[in-house]
Amino acid sequence: MNKDAVIEALSKVPYPGFNRDIVSFGLVRDVSVENGKASVALTITTTDQRVPGILKAAVDEAVGAVPGISQVETMVAVSQPKAQSPGPAGAGGGASQNKIPGVKHTVAIASGKGGVGKSTFTVNLACALDQILRERKLHNAVGIMDCDLYGPSVPLMIGINGQPHVDGEMIVPLENFGIRVMSMGFLIDPETPVIWRGPMVAKTISQFTQNVAWGDLEIMVIDLPPGTGDAQLSLSQTIALDGAVVVTTPQAAAWNVARRGAMMFEKVNVPILGVAENMSYLDDPSNGNRTYLFGQGGGQKTAKALGTQLLGQVPLFEEIREGGDNGIPVVIGSPRSEAAKVFRSIAENLLATLD
Ligand SMILES: Nc1ncnc2c1ncn2[C@@H]1O[C@H](COP(=O)(O)OP(=O)(O)O)[C@@H](O)[C@H]1O
Ligand SMILES: [Mg+2]
Numbered sequence: 001m002n003k004d005a006v007i008e009a010l011s012k013v014p015y016p017g018f019n020r021d022i023v024s025f026g027l028v029r030d031v032s033v034e035n036g037k038a039s040v041a042l043t044i045t046t047t048d049q050r051v052p053g054i055l056k057a058a059v060d061e062a063v064g065a066v067p068g069i070s071q072v073e074t075m076v077a078v079s080q081p082k083a084q085s086p087g088p089a090g091a092g093g094g095a096s097q098n099k100i101p102g103v104k105h106t107v108a109i110a111s112g113k114g115g116v117g118k119s120t121f122t123v124n125l126a127c128a129l130d131q132i133l134r135e136r137k138l139h140n141a142v143g144i145m146d147c148d149l150y151g152p153s154v155p156l157m158i159g160i161n162g163q164p165h166v167d168g169e170m171i172v173p174l175e176n177f178g179i180r181v182m183s184m185g186f187l188i189d190p191e192t193p194v195i196w197r198g199p200m201v202a203k204t205i206s207q208f209t210q211n212v213a214w215g216d217l218e219i220m221v222i223d224l225p226p227g228t229g230d231a232q233l234s235l236s237q238t239i240a241l242d243g244a245v246v247v248t249t250p251q252a253a254a255w256n257v258a259r260r261g262a263m264m265f266e267k268v269n270v271p272i273l274g275v276a277e278n279m280s281y282l283d284d285p286s287n288g289n290r291t292y293l294f295g296q297g298g299g300q301k302t303a304k305a306l307g308t309q310l311l312g313q314v315p316l317f318e319e320i321r322e323g324g325d326n327g328i329p330v331v332i333g334s335p336r337s338e339a340a341k342v343f344r345s346i347a348e349n350l351l352a353t354l355d
Pocket of ligand 2: 118119120148151153
């Protein structure tokens with residue numbers, strides 16, 4: 001009875017700087033109650049020396065307020081994030097339990113809000129990276145981990161429809177156009193209410209890193225849910241990321257949100273590798289006129305505010321949307337198109353940053 005009440009109280013304690021609580025993040029390792037004395041053990045991964053103290057105080061207070069609890073003992077164990085790189089220049093070094101076995105570089109694709117084209121960007125970037133790496137004689141080079149639990153759209157966009165094969169403890173990723181893909185969309189019943197999915201974030205992401213037979217990959221791109229901060233924190237607790245790419249649109253409203261979303265990464269020491277602007281402009285093929293439907297300068301502004309580079313600007317193209325809807329990314333379907341060229345140039349810039 002008491003133990004449930006203690007867990008209930010813990011589930012109201014947020015992780016410092018985030019909205020999500022420590023229980024659903026999977027940070028609570030042990031809870032026991034005996035003769036009015038509660039013992040709580042947490043394990044966290046952080047380099048911020050203030051966090052353990054803040055968490056201990058918050059847990060002491062929350063659990064101390066539970067009826068029937070007269071004493072609280074809170075232990076916070078801190079494990080250092082492994083192979084966290086100080087910046088893009090030193091990215092990717094070191095062996096670590098947090099590295100996905102066989103995967104050389106891991107890049108998260110983030111955005112402050114939904115609908116900016118993050119998934120479209122992720123899929124086309126992955127295909128462009130694959131083309132470039134194949135030209136460099138590196139095959140089976142790219143994987144996509146779709147961590148958007150709320151709207152996993154990668155399977156549709158890359159034309160994969162099916163259920164992954166399970167081999168013992170390992171899930172075998174599905175593959176199309178030479179890209180290996182693992183997605184929540186393969187596992188979750190679309191009818192599962194979103195509120196049930198939230199607490200699954202940390203567990204699922206750790207499963208995606210440890211129980212998926214990715215094989216050897218040069219680079220893994222990760223489609224995150226739009227920037228609440230939950231998935232970012234979970235990711236930093238489980239995977240050693242080389243860094244994140246922030247996708248934004250040119251609008252002032254969007255770039256502000258993108259900047260705030262990116263600040264979440266700074267809190268957990270994940271470097272921002274660059275900003276990509278999507279829906280930058282629209283060209284009218286009949287007269288060559290260019291219009292800036294969503295304004296101008298958002299990508300550059302975001303990059304400047306984050307002290308990083310603008311990796312490139314992706315125009316609005318009907319072919320890009322069609323590619324997503326048909327499951328044939330424009331980079332694959334129309335490799336000579338303007339759109340494909342832009343994605344490849346962004347991929348080149350990203351690879352140069354990672355190297
Ligand atoms: N550059 C673009 N040109 C045309 N349509 C685009 C472009 N980028 C995204 N879209 C379309 O916008 C919609 C939202 O994109 P999506 O990638 O699902 O966004 P997010 O993952 O950020 O929510 C999709 O229908 C997609 O096809
Ligand atoms: Mg998406």
